[in-house]
Amino acid sequence: MTAVAPLVLVVDDEPSVRKSLTRLLGSAGYPVEAFASAREFLAREPHPGPCCLVLDVRMPGLTGIQLQELLAATGRRMSIVFVSGHADVRTSVKAMKAGAVDLLTKPVDAHDLIAAIQRAVTKDERDRATEARRAEIQWRVRLLTPRETEVFALVVTGMLNKQIAVALGIGEKTVKVHRARVMEKMRAGSVAELVRLADEAGVTVPTT
Amino acid sequence: MGRRDRPRRATGRPTKRVLATRLRFETLLAELSAGLIHVSAPDTGVAIERALRQVVTFLGVDRGGLDEHAEGRPRLHLSWARPGLEEPPPVTAADQFPWVSRRLREGEVVRFSRLAELPEAAAIDRASFERVGAGSQVLIPLRTGGPILGVLSFVAVRAGHAWPDDLVARLRLLSEAFAGVLDRRRMELSLAERLRFEQLLSSLATAFSHLSAADFDPAVQHGLRQVVDFLGIDRGSLIEFTRDGTAARSWAVEEWMEVGEFPWMTARLQRGEVINVSQLEELPDEAAVDRQSYLLHRVKPQVAVPLLVSGIVVGGLVFSTVGAERARSDELIQQLHLLGEVFANGLARKQGELEAQRLRQDLTHIGRVSALGELTASLTHELSQPLTAILSNAQTAQRLVAADIVDLESVREILSDIVADDKRAAAVINGLRALIKKGEPEFMPLDLNVIVGEVTWLLRSDTITRHVSMSLELAPDLPRVHGDRVQLQQVVLNLVLNGFEAMREPHAGARTLVIRTARDGAATLRTVQDSGPGIAEKDLGRIFEPLYTTKTEGLGMGLAIVRTIVHAHGGAVGVENNPQGGASLHVTLPVAPEGAQ
Numbered sequence: 150m151t152a153v154a155p156l157v158l159v160v161d162d163e164p165s166v167r168k169s170l171t172r173l174l175g176s177a178g179y180p181v182e183a184f185a186s187a188r189e190f191l192a193r194e195p196h197p198g199p200c201c202l203v204l205d206v207r208m209p210g211l212t213g214i215q216l217q218e219l220l221a222a223t224g225r226r227m228s229i230v231f232v233s234g235h236a237d238v239r240t241s242v243k244a245m246k247a248g249a250v251d252l253l254t255k256p257v258d259a260h261d262l263i264a265a266i267q268r269a270v271t272k273d274e275r276d277r278a279t280e281a282r283r284a285e286i287q288w289r290v291r292l293l294t295p296r297e298t299e300v301f302a303l304v305v306t307g308m309l310n311k312q313i314a315v316a317l318g319i320g321e322k323t324v325k326v327h328r329a330r331v332m333e334k335m336r337a338g339s340v341a342e343l344v345r346l347a348d349e350a351g352v353t354v355p356t357t
Numbered sequence: 358m359g360r361r362d363r364p365r366r367a368t369g370r371p372t373k374r375v376l377a378t379r380l381r382f383e384t385l386l387a388e389l390s391a392g393l394i395h396v397s398a399p400d401t402g403v404a405i406e407r408a409l410r411q412v413v414t415f416l417g418v419d420r421g422g423l424d425e426h427a428e429g430r431p432r433l434h435l436s437w438a439r440p441g442l443e444e445p446p447p448v449t450a451a452d453q454f455p456w457v458s459r460r461l462r463e464g465e466v467v468r469f470s471r472l473a474e475l476p477e478a479a480a481i482d483r484a485s486f487e488r489v490g491a492g493s494q495v496l497i498p499l500r501t502g503g504p505i506l507g508v509l510s511f512v513a514v515r516a517g518h519a520w521p522d523d524l525v526a527r528l529r530l531l532s533e534a535f536a537g538v539l540d541r542r543r544m545e546l547s548l549a550e551r552l553r554f555e556q557l558l559s560s561l562a563t564a565f566s567h568l569s570a571a572d573f574d575p576a577v578q579h580g581l582r583q584v585v586d587f588l589g590i591d592r593g594s595l596i597e598f599t600r601d602g603t604a605a606r607s608w609a610v611e612e613w614m615e616v617g618e619f620p621w622m623t624a625r626l627q628r629g630e631v632i633n634v635s636q637l638e639e640l641p642d643e644a645a646v647d648r649q650s651y652l653l654h655r656v657k658p659q660v661a662v663p664l665l666v667s668g669i670v671v672g673g674l675v676f677s678t679v680g681a682e683r684a685r686s687d688e689l690i691q692q693l694h695l696l697g698e699v700f701a702n703g704l705a706r707k708q709g710e711l712e713a714q715r716l717r718q719d720l721t722h723i724g725r726v727s728a729l730g731e732l733t734a735s736l737t738h739e740l741s742q743p744l745t746a747i748l749s750n751a752q753t754a755q756r757l758v759a760a761d762i763v764d765l766e767s768v769r770e771i772l773s774d775i776v777a778d779d780k781r782a783a784a785v786i787n788g789l790r791a792l793i794k795k796g797e798p799e800f801m802p803l804d805l806n807v808i809v810g811e812v813t814w815l816l817r818s819d820t821i822t823r824h825v826s827m828s829l830e831l832a833p834d835l836p837r838v839h840g841d842r843v844q845l846q847q848v849v850l851n852l853v854l855n856g857f858e859a860m861r862e863p864h865a866g867a868r869t870l871v872i873r874t875a876r877d878g879a880a881t882l883r884t885v886q887d888s889g890p891g892i893a894e895k896d897l898g899r900i901f902e903p904l905y906t907t908k909t910e911g912l913g914m915g916l917a918i919v920r921t922i923v924h925a926h927g928g929a930v931g932v933e934n935n936p937q938g939g940a941s942l943h944v945t946l947p948v949a950p951e952g953a954q
Contacts, residue, residue, distance in 0.1 A: 163742045163745075163746070165743065165778050166745050166749075169746040169753070169774065172749065172771065173749040173756075207738060209820075234740075255741035255744065256745040257745055258752070259755075262749075
């Protein structure tokens with residue numbers, strides 16, 4: 150748990166639903182921001198801290214599902230709890246496949262909603278931690294020289310120094326020096342750790 | 358020869374006088390006969406009386422009379438007598454003149470110079486003649502080949518007046534002229550009566566043919582009254598049988614008798630039989646209950662005809678008299694059959710209309726329920742919104758209470774929101790209930806704009822799932838229409854759903870349904886689809902027909918129901934394709950009367 154309470158963002162076209170959910174979540178200790186439409190929500194700056202989205206499936210203009218797709222397409226990851234007045238199976242499956250935490254049918258029980266929000270917030274925090282770590286690793290990768298990057302990419306594929314020297318057309322000793330630099334810059338104690346970091350950072354083998 | 362000629366010559370002057378007298382008589386008879394030929398029915402009485410006076414005066418007797426014999430018709434009883442003579446009873450009164458009237462009916466002339474000439478068999482007649490003071494009399498039957506039409510009589514109060522053969526022969530000639538007058542008069546009267554009857558029939562038929570079920574009762578009452586007056590009967594009633602054969606309803610002129618009081622008659626009517634009972638004694642043993650009822654109501658037995666429609670007995674027409682019994686002629690039965698047909702058609706029409714009305718109600722009900730199926734999704738959504746708010750608010754309040762954070766102001770706000778949302782949910786349910794409600798239409802002045810508002814409010818979330826938009830262009834000065842709220846909601850609902858469906862096919866461009874009201878004499882409602890395929894030329898005339906649909910899914914009832922309802926409101930429906938694409942459907946409803954506004 151973080152020190153700051155996670156923010157809950159509510160998007161629902163129905164004023165009375167927005168108001169009552171805001172009130173309920175407020176009473177549960179969550180700061181809440183409510184939006185009347187997907188567009189209104191999109192106009193807001195992405196929240197830097199932990200948060201989750203409580204999203205109505207059926208709205209005029211952009212529907213909840215369409216908003217989910219749009220967020221995914223623009224790389225804005227969000228933990229989403231859907232609420233729906235009339236959820237059909239197809240919509241539910243689509244929403245869950247696209248990564249929604251839960252889909253609750255209206256009228257939503259407070260206990261279920263808060264539990265879902267907690268799960269969503271936990272997921273958000275975990276996702277945020279993963280993202281932070283990836284950003285950190287990618288920052289480390291950016292410290293590598295182009296030659297070190299090449300060596301890094303080949304080391305993690307399991308190649309030996311001799312093989313790398315052949316592949317890059319350089320001396321085996323030079324490979325050794327680059328490799329030591331990579332291990333240092335990436336703060337890896339072993340090849341196994343380096344492989345895991347590469348995996349987390351999404352480093353791909355450059356085509357030779 | 359010579360011997361026979363001589364006395365005539367010897368009595369030349371008297372013979373001449375006799376001849377002259379006879380000539381004058383012949384002339385008179387010829388004149389009378391000629392004059393009577395052209396007498397029309399209304400003048401008959403005057404003409405006959407004048408003729409009688411001339412003959413009586415000429416013959417030097419005391420009275421001449423003409424009695425008409427007629428069954429069930431006003432009969433003529435005419436006479437001319439010297440002043441001071443008592444009016445005799447008609448010789449046709451069979452109880453006073455049995456022998457005479459029998460002879461006359463057989464076509465024979467009865468004459469006597471003195472009462473003593475009458476045979477023993479005519480003792481009753483003789484006594485009657487003595488009472489009225491007819492010492493000498495000649496009675497001649499009037500006939501034109503058929504049954505006796507009447508009796509011509511000449512009376513001398515003093516006995517001994519002779520009625521020689523040649524006089525009687527001439528009077529018989531005169532009687533033919535009188536008989537001709539009576540015959541013509543009878544034909545004219547019967548023609549006039551037949552004409553009156555035809556008029557009665559046609560007026561009844563007209564009254565029943567333009568009859569709505571609601572006006573049936575007073576129309577039947579009026580019709581029965583006309584028939585009763587025409588036939589000169591005291592009571593008339595119409596019985597309606599239901600399909601299972603029980604007497605369902607009845608209408609009557611004057612006092613009504615329960616159908617149940619006449620089981621025998623009812624059973625016979627239901628078998629399609631005519632009942633013609635003129636005397637209580639004619640009733641068979643099994644009609645004991647009926648007989649009791651007749652006695653109880655002091656009603657003379659009656660004549661009844663079954664009413665048939667397509668060979669099925671739908672009712673009966675029953676007539677009875679309170680006063681004197683009358684023989685019912687075949688002609689009367691014939692007339693009753695004709696009248697029966699008119700009443701039967703009236704009944705059939707009423708039943709048909711009620712049936713159609715019931716079908717129409719069922720149909721609109723089915724239409725509404727099936728339209729509701731399509732609406733379920735949006736209604737669920739509509740209801741889930743306030744319920745969500747209510748639950749959230751209530752649970753928030755619970756949490757506040759459980760956490761001992763009792764902020765009265767917050768709780769008050771929460772409660773007032775709960776109440777408001779609950780009312781909203783109730784409004785949705787009421788709207789739904791009004792749509793499902795099946796019942797008698799209630800006509801009242803209605804604002805079409807309000808109805809459009811009610812229906813589109815229910816449909817607003819439907820527009821989301823269907824990816825259509827709806828825009829309202831409502832005329833501010835729309836006159837009120839005379840209609841049933843639920844039925845008109847149905848019209849708007851079906852028109853809008855039809856518009857949505859029409860724009861369902863995948864196509865580019867916005868899908869907007871414009872709902873427009875306007876006043877142009879009447880109140881019109883128009884739904885305009887700005888896109889969609891429109892309607893093929895060949896289908897334009899058919900889209901309002903039942904079970905006609907160009908859609909893959911759909912019963913084809915929506916627009917048929919619209920048309921049925923609108924027609925029942927006295928309105929019209931129409932459709933046309935828009936030049937820029939899509940189609941427009943419109944409904945015109947008559948404006949409510951000024952007073953009802």
